Amino acid sequence: MEVLKINSDDKEFPDGIPHTLTDLLEEIGIKQETVVAEIDGKIIDRKNFAKTQLASNQSIELVRFVGGG
Amino acid sequence: MDKLIIADREFNSRLLIGTGKFASCELMAKAIVKSDTEIITVALRRVDIENENDDMLSAIDRSKYLLLPNTSGARNAEEAIRLAKLARAATQTNWLKLEVTPDPYYLLPDPVETLKAAKILVKDDFIVMPYINADPILAKKLEDSGTATVMPLASPIGSNQGIKTRAALEIIIEQANVPVIVDAGLGLPSHAADAMEMGADAVLVNTAIATASNPAEMAIAFKLAVEAGRKAYIFGLSTVSKRAIPSSPLTGFLRD
Numbered sequence: 001m002e003v004l005k006i007n008s009d010d011k012e013f014p015d016g017i018p019h020t021l022t023d024l025l026e027e028i029g030i031k032q033e034t035v036v037a038e039i040d041g042k043i044i045d046r047k048n049f050a051k052t053q054l055a056s057n058q059s060i061e062l063v064r065f066v067g068g069g
Numbered sequence: 070m071d072k073l074i075i076a077d078r079e080f081n082s083r084l085l086i087g088t089g090k091f092a093s094c095e096l097m098a099k100a101i102v103k104s105d106t107e108i109i110t111v112a113l114r115r116v117d118i119e120n121e122n123d124d125m126l127s128a129i130d131r132s133k134y135l136l137l138p139n140t141s142g143a144r145n146a147e148e149a150i151r152l153a154k155l156a157r158a159a160t161q162t163n164w165l166k167l168e169v170t171p172d173p174y175y176l177l178p179d180p181v182e183t184l185k186a187a188k189i190l191v192k193d194d195f196i197v198m199p200y201i202n203a204d205p206i207l208a209k210k211l212e213d214s215g216t217a218t219v220m221p222l223a224s225p226i227g228s229n230q231g232i233k234t235r236a237a238l239e240i241i242i243e244q245a246n247v248p249v250i251v252d253a254g255l256g257l258p259s260h261a262a263d264a265m266e267m268g269a270d271a272v273l274v275n276t277a278i279a280t281a282s283n284p285a286e287m288a289i290a291f292k293l294a295v296e297a298g299r300k301a302y303i304f305g306l307s308t309v310s311k312r313a314i315p316s317s318p319l320t321g322f323l324r325d
Contacts, residue, residue: 005114007115007118008283011118012090013160028115028118030118031124034124034126034127035116036113036155036156036158036159038155043154043155043158044281045158046158049154051232052249057322061117062115062116062118063113063114063116063155063159063283064113064114064116064124064135064159065112065113065124065125065126065138065159066089066111066113066125067088067089067090067091067097067111067112067125067140067279068087068089068111068139068141069087069088069089069090069110069111069112069139069226069227069253069275069276
């Protein structure tokens with residue numbers, strides 16, 4: 001089973017992991033324009049989401065703005 | 070009102086608003102509009118991929134406000150720097166409220182880690198606005214390291230206690246060559262006015278507005294208080310005396 005670690009939790013992809021970051025966000029239902037992503041500690045510019053290929057066992061951090069003081 | 074200038078950018082409002090704790094995005098957006106603020110703070114958190122929530126920023130007209138991301142949640146310089154870089158990727162600007170608060174009970178900022186992070190972030194071209202305890206020496210060291218402001222606390226975050234750090238704040242204000250923004254603990258408009266009368270350049274308010282029964286009206290109350298305090302500071306505060314000093318003439322009384 002192919003796995004991506006997303007925000008510290010293992011997520012399994014029985015049909016194979018999505019090809020790109022954009023594909024992943026679509027698959028898990030998150031609007032691309034609201035998030036920032038880090039793959040294995042490296043920040044990915046939003047404009048590069050579509051061309052960022054994913055590989056099994058990568059650690060992906062997805063963050064966004066929330067209310068705060 | 071005279072303009073507030075931070076890192077060569079001019080602002081008409083001296084009230085910064087935090088966006089936490091509002092009961093809804095709509096209430097937050099309305100309070101922001103009514104406050105006439107130009108700077109709003111936001112935090113960065115992990116997306117809950119199981120429970121997709123609406124994007125809070127969709128309620129705000131982002132073109133009208135400077136989005137000031139904070140590094141809340143950071144317990145040391147390293148975590149703050151990571152959050153800062155994520156925030157920069159998200160906002161496409163370098164503005165940052167630096168916050169390093171290892172103690173979850175009082176949320177007091179760590180001076181050593183804050184200074185360490187500030188030095189690194191300034192070198193990396195961030196416009197750093199550090200949240201600090203009211204420590205005049207630390208404020209000076211941060212200013213010397215190139216931070217755009219200092220943001221000393223009035224009392225612990227969200228405590229609504231008002232100004233408990235008066236003597237130290239007065240020294241910070243007297244010595245600072247960068248804007249001093251009093252942050253945290255301002256629970257009433259009178260607290261905000263108090264800070265501005267002392268000569269603070271601006272204040273940041275979140276809890277007192279967000280948790281009011283009517284946040285938009287409370288935002289107006291804070292806006293007026295900040296304006297009143299600033300005017301009083303600029304246009305001459307009267308002196309304090311132990312004895313009465315008559316306002317009416319002591320001559321011409323209707324008596325023998």
